Amino acid sequence: MLNNSNKSSFMLVDGMALLFRAFYATGMTGQFMINSKGVPTNGVQGFLKHLLLAVDHFNPHHVAVCWDMGSKTFRTEMYQEYKGNRSAPPVEMIPQFDLAREAVEAFDIPSFGIEGFEADDCIGTIAKAHQSDYHMGVLTGDQDLLQLIDENISVILLKKGYGNYDIHNEETFFEWKGIKPDQMVDLKGLMGDSSDNYPGVKGIGEKTAIKLLQQYGSIEGILANLPMLTKTQRTKIESSLDMLHLSRQLASIKCDVPLQCNVEDARLQFDEEKVVHMLKQHELKSLYSRFK
Structure with a gap:
């Protein structure tokens, strides 16, 4: 569980953080897991593994995934050099952006992303909007999201490997950093x-x-x-x-971007047959054993 209260738990997933982390875990050694259609799938398979292990570990009632929608945002308008030191994603990564979203859709998990904003802003907006009714857990590898921690918002930082987490609330964050x-x-x-x-x-x-x-x-x-x-x-x-x-x-993460999250749409329930079809279609073999 994400919390010890009586509130239902809602896990918000930083899609890009998980996808990039998974891609580079194997991509650095050239293990791109290319399927019979010539499409690399290493990032997507690792992304799904991160996502499903977190669902098993934290048992959230609701799940949603947030994505970046391109490199141009209101922050690049404010400061042209913002993230200007980042190189373009590897060619093996590019087809996996759409594939990851398709995989999430197969689990009937809603995705959010808005042009001109980052995934962090979508996560912040949803977390702050629903924290009075749910305990919100933010799954990410990005410490920028720690600023969202509140009475009913925890941040779950991925550690090395799979299924390893540092979970931060107001108390643990203060113990770690010495500030709020x-x-x-x-x-x-x-x-x-x-x-x-x-x-x-x-x-x-x-x-x-x-x-x-x-x-x-x-x-x-x-x-x-x-x-x-x-x-x-x-x-x-x-x-x-x-x-x-x-x-x-x-x-500063914007917590008032123009999006609406219907909580009922984010209730965690999926059709296993639909998931298996998606896994087989894209030959995501590392997930087969989970859905025999």
């Missing part, structure tokens, strides 16, 4: 994010950023107390004020 989940956005604003390619305040790393947030609570609190900082810290922050505020905006 809603301070994550300010943390990213200060230290930046090399994987998303925005710098934050040059020369301020995670350790210093956490210490400042522990002392002053927020970016506003830090700016109000600049004279209390060391001369070096003050100089770094004062010379990067615009980028500090921009980085915080880029890090």
Whole structure:
């Protein structure tokens, strides 16, 4: 179970995070599992394995998957270099985007993705909209989503291999980082994010950023107390004020994107015959034994 309360559990899956993780787990050694139609399936098979093991482990009542819809979003409009350090996906990956969504559809699990927004924004919107009625669990490998943690929202971080998780709620997050989940956005604003390619305040790393947030609570609190900082810290922050505020905006997950999630559609129930047909059609052989 995702929680110890009487609320039903709802698992939101970061589709791209699971798919890329699964692809690179075998793709790095050239094991693309190409089917008889010439389509690589390694990412999809690993994605489904991650998804189904999590369903077995957490036993959610409802499941939905969220996807990115291309590389151009409102964040790239704000900052052209956002994620600009990422190369195009390998050619073996490209046909697996649609195949993964088709596989999810075979399980009658709804998918969400909106042009101009990231999967994180869809996850945040659904999680915040339904947290009063359900305990929301976010399955991902992306620590950016930790900012969503709330009384009824947990984040399940995938660890190495399959079926291994770090589960974070408000208490465990504070024990780990020493700050509250809603301070994550300010943390990213200060230290930046090399994987998303925005710098934050040059020369301020995670350790210093956490210490400042522990002392002053927020970016506003830090700016109000600049004279209390060391001369070096003050100089770094004062010379990067615009980028500090921009980085915080880029890090902040939007929880009000225009989507509606019908909870009843996300109830976990599927037709095994339909699933087996999909597995056989695409020769997803690593899943055969599960659905004999």
